[in-house]
Amino acid sequence: MRSVYLTIVFFLLLGKSLAQDECEVVLTRATEEFNAGHFYIVPGLLNDCLSKNRNREWQQRAYLLLAETYLLLEDPIGATQSYLNVLRANPEYTTDANRDPIDLVYLSRKFTASPVFSYFVKAGLNTSPVHVIHDVKAGGEADPDSKGNYQLRFGWQFGLGMDYNYNDRVAFGLELNYMATSYRTTEGSLFNSAEYSVQYTDRQNWLNIPIYAKYSRDKGTLRPYAYGGYAIGYLASDRGSVVLEGTSIFDDESALTNFSDARTRISRALVLGGGVKYKYKLNYFFVDLRYMAGHSNFTKERYQNEFIYDWPHVDDNLRLDNISLSFGYLHPLYRPRELKRARTKSVLRKIRKKDDDQ
């Protein structure tokens, strides 16, 4: 069965290869006819292969030849459709005044294929630095300068997003991210004893929606970018646990406890970030580094969930920041279209200059 399948695939590929070779011969002949001035037969020669040859590079050359043909035949509609098809085959094709006929260059200025929207997916790791607003203690020991002892922990995130490309460099982005974040705090010297300590670990799951303005380089294989904006987050769940250590008397660990109702569910954060896009054919891979400065007090209630009656821990008032590193893939949605305002002034100037010289 496997050998039958392989045989079928072989013959399909062979057929495709043969067809492509045949169309290459056709294009060569059409080019010869164009150069000989036999413009009327060029479209007819290419029609059949245009419908069956899906090779983008071949299509670009064929439609370019057609566009030039229709320009010389003074068929603007045909020229327009042909050049749009050039951009569909290669959205990033640009004419070169030094290489291409000036009328083709002029025609090309009426079109663009720049993407209006781009979609991307990404995933990575993060950590949540804590800003203590108020240090609240479960014990009566006073330390006015204490701001709690918080340790960084790693989490992860994945998400998808969309850029609205205002122009080739400026875009506005919107994302939907799922983030798993965590922090830990340790309170030592509890109950007047250096041997007592309570360690609390909190784990959060967020749905996060950042919106931002982005500026990026529009040329080259490596395209750095930077952005700034704001993010709204929804705390989907929050769970915490305590480890109480007291010399050799006991080491006690609590069960993972649901703290969702004790938290502020909606968070706000300032978003700043940047990264680099690597252009691969018509798409991009990127690496992104982001800092979110939390604006909301994470703690809503600290005594209502009765955890305090089991373990000597209460939450501080705090803000959660987040630093994340993500890797992703971006796919621009190129849209070949005629511009409302063509950028033809520079071309016209060159044409007039040429005529004057002549």
Added chain:
Amino acid sequence: MINKALFFILIFIVLSCDTASTIDPLFEEYFIKYYGDRGSQFGVDMVVNPDGTMVLLGTYVTPPPSKSAPFALKVDRKGQIIWQRYLGNEEGIQEEAVDIEVVQRGPHSGDLIIVSNITSANQIRLFRLDQSGAGKDSVIISVTPSQRAMSVTPLEIMDGYVIAGSGDPSLTPDPLLTIEDKQDILGLYIDNDFDQVQKFLTQGGESEGSGVRAFDATYNGETKFFMFSYADRLTTDPNDVDLNFEAIVNGLVGNQDAIIRVEENLESQIGSSVIMLPPSRGGGYLMVGTGVRGNARNIFISIFDKELRFTDINKNVTVSNNVEGVAASVDENDGYYVLGNQSTDGENNDIFLMKTDFLGTPQWSRVFGTASRNDLAGGIQTLPDGRVAIIGSIALESQESKMVLIVVNERGEIEE
């Protein structure tokens, strides 16, 4: 136009950040705080100073081999420790803290007076500390073969202090009593400098009884002691006793002048605490304890006027049949706060707080603690700013109990 809009958006973003100046630190006003050391600590009583500081009294039990001793600590209005010290703590002595009061007049005005029971020797001890926690004086009291204190009260007319409690039943044996004579009411007078200790009241005629708290007051033109107590007295049946609240009027010397008993058709009333009512409430006294009827245990309150007549309340006041009365305090504008221990499963308790109006009608109740472990109430005070402070102990998951100070608003809530 866009630049202006962006500027205002940026200002909005910056100003919307939660900071220490935008968040009301209510946790400094209403809180739950633990105090203690290694081992277990049980909060039993507290006093409040006019400046808002509080002095907490408890018993400290060390990790095995267990040893118990009183300890006291002073905290500010936010519950942060100013000082903490242990009392007694001699080798071989087991001692439990009982009561703390502030001396209001005399040469030691402002000092703290603390009474404890030396359980290993059936003795009573008095301590006097100043407000900085420095020890000023102490005395061990052993006027009977065994004695046990329930309270110490600085006197308001005379100089000195009175201790209310119970003593050896052999002091005043009752030949008519056919059931076991377990303990007798005991009242002790101590002078300012702990030089003179004198029994002023030993009651017999009951199987079980204890003084709860004593005060000095004017009675029929003379200065007398009012001993609020509970005791079972013989009914017409020598094999039957009724355990009731009672108030006994007695001088420093001589026999009792009067005895006023709460007559209720209950099996027993066991007293826990007595407070003086403020002049705005006409003076008088509120006694709180537990009324027992069968398996039901209810908070029982009696209010006496200045002449020891019953007034508005003399009844069970409760929302539950599993609560023992421990202490009470007054909201001069609104009613009484009553503190108790609510049994959760027959073995464990939660701290129970109830508010009643001036007629004893419950308005609301709150419970603190977890049902699966033994959390105990100690004392309650209404703070000068209207907050309510409760002292007790919470048994944590670590199997140790810690002294707890719970400060709530006038509705019994921890505001956040």
